[in-house]
Amino acid sequence: QVQLVESGGGLVQAGGSLRLSCGASGLYGSLYYMGWFRQAPGKEREFVAAISRSGGNTYYADSVKGRFTISRDNAKNTVYLQMNGLKPEDTAVYYCAADGGLSAVLRGTGDYWGQGTQVTVSS
Numbered sequence: 008q009v010q011l012v013e014s015g016g017g018l019v020q021a022g023g024s025l026r027l028s029c030g031a032s033g034l035y036g037s038l039y040y041m042g043w044f045r046q047a048p049g050k051e052r053e054f055v056a057a058i059s060r061s062g063g064n065t066y067y068a069d070s071v072k073g074r075f076t077i078s079r080d081n082a083k084n085t086v087y088l089q090m091n092g093l094k095p096e097d098t099a100v101y102y103c104a105a106d107g108g109l110s111a112v113l114r115g116t117g118d119y120w121g122q123g124t125q126v127t128v129s130s
Contacts, residue, residue: 011031011120013101017126018127021094021130029043029121030085039105040059040111042054042057043088052102088101101124104120105117
């Protein structure tokens with residue numbers, strides 16, 4: 008059974024940093040593209056970042072480019088999202104996703120999803 012478990016969310020002041028982690032079990036991580044999405048109250052889920060199987064290629068939403076960094080450790084079956092320069096508009100539930108194909112991850116139609124972790128940025 009595949010399971011993705013996010014952690015690292017919390018409350019932070021604007022300008023602060025957080026690092027989210029997503030641990031994967033039940034799948035061989037290096038075979039999967041991984042991504043992060045977020046959903047704010049009353050809004051649709053949106054793409055944040057994605058990373059290739061090897062970690063050599065990364066993809067970002069314009070809204071987080073230059074502030075967020077996605078990375079992965081395939082030995083630990085874990086993907087990370089380092090978030091710096093946080094803004095109140097980054098407040099959302101952040102979800103981890105995995106799929107064998109990059110397009111599915113980018114579109115938000117990946118096969119596997121975590122339960123989410125709340126990130127709240129105060130002004």
